[in-house]
Structure formats: C-alpha cells, structure tokens
Amino acid sequence: MPAMIEFHDVSRSYGKKLAVDRLTLRIDSGQLFAFLGPNGAGKTTTIKMMVGLLRPGSGTLRIGGYDVVEHPRSANHLIAYVPDEPYLYDKLTGREFMQFIADMYRMPRRDGERNIDREIENFELAGFVDELCENYSHGMKQRVVFASAMLRDPKVLVVDEPMVGLDPKSIRFVKDMLRVQAHNGVTVFMSTHTLSVAEEISDRIGIIHSGRIRFDGTVAELRQAMVRHEDTLEKLFLDLTAGPQET
Secondary structure (H helix, E strand, C coil): CCEEEEEEEEEEEECCEEEEEEEEEEEECCCEEEEECCCCCCHHHHHHHHCCCCCCCEEEEEECCEECCCCHHHHHHCEEEECCCCCCCCCCEHHHHHHHHHHHCCCCHHHHHHHHHHHHHHCCCCCCCCCEHHHCCHHHHHHHHHHHHCCCCCCEEEEECCCCCCCHHHHHHHHHHHHHHHHCCCEEEEECCCHHHHHHHCCEEEEEECCEEEEEECHHHHHHHCCCCCCCHHHHHHHHCCCCCCC
C-alpha cells in the first residue's frame, strides 16, 4: 500500500525551542490516523508543515511522494485542510463560499458547480446553504468547511480538532463522514483531544509529547505494550504523557 504522508527525521524549532524533534512517521493511503498529544506537544507545528504553512527545519516531509519543500504546489494539490475554527465570509452564502473555493483552485465552472451540488447533498446542506454564513451555527459552519474541503476530491484530508463545539448529532455525522472518506481511499490525518473519538474511529494513533513520537500503532498494540489490556485510551494516554513538557 503506497504511503501518502511520510515524515523522515523532521524537526522544527522556534528560536531555541524545539517544537518537533526528529519526527519519523508513515501513513498509508486510506488510513484514518489520529494524532494525539497534550497542548504544546508539537501537533499544530506538525500540521502546519504538512499543509505548507511552515517549512521543516530539517528532515524530509513528503505528501503523495512529493517533497513539500521542493514541490510545494504538487504536494498542496493533494491536501485539503479543515482547521479547528471554521472561518467563513459572513456576507457570503454557503454556496457562494464554496464557489469562491472552487474558483480559487481554478476548477472549471461546470466541474465546480457539479461538485458543489454533490457536496451539498453529501453534507446535507440544502436547508441552509443559500442563507448568509453570518446566520450559521458552529455545526453548520463546520459542515460547509468540510464540504468545501472535499470539492477537489483530495487524496489527503487533514483535520484539526473536528469535534470542538459540535452537538452530539453533528459529532456523529463527522465521525461517520471521516470513516467514509477513509473507506473511499482518502488518507485522513486527524488531530484531536477527544480520545474517545480517536479510539472509536481511527485505524492507528500516534502520540506525541515534547515534540517526539512516544507511540505509533493501534490502540490494541498500545494496551499490549503497556500491559494494560482493559484500560481505556484515555488512561493509557495520560500515563504515557505524564510529566511536564520539555522546554
């Protein structure tokens, strides 16, 4: 199975602070990977390097085989990114915002309109997509952002804290949607503090602490490694990341 995300000895510093320390990680096509860690562990820096907002300080990061430094446009073309806060333009409707995204990526008008209609149906937006975004609830905004991310049929979907602020129905919808995307071959990289969600839907988890990967594998493998066969992921995570963050 081909790797869609590959980190090899990737490090990134802010001044004297080492935020990500020699990160090596491989995520295959069609996997739903949950990236876990306490605040300040290096999750956000890792995501920013993946989506082109930061350059690795050292090491190699490839998306779909493309080096993000040497071939940034080719790598970014494969990725859709859903940040932790769903930012929309208040004076646009949801449909207009999606059309803006399609135009920004220079999708042919007919293809853009077809894909917008497809995602309106997929994300059940028909009841509000032609209202101004300023009237949307958090959950409605999140759905429009997800729909906009999927317009280009990305190979890699990067989502940062997708469940924050959502009601139980919306959480169920997002969990099911992420599983469907992975089933359809999309590589899903999900950063989350919601450990129960990670345990429920992920194929693999990675736990980062003080910029270093402390575990990479399945929840069952983590239980076996820690000889804690009955514990929840939450208990295992808290023990694995016990102690202060290094500075």
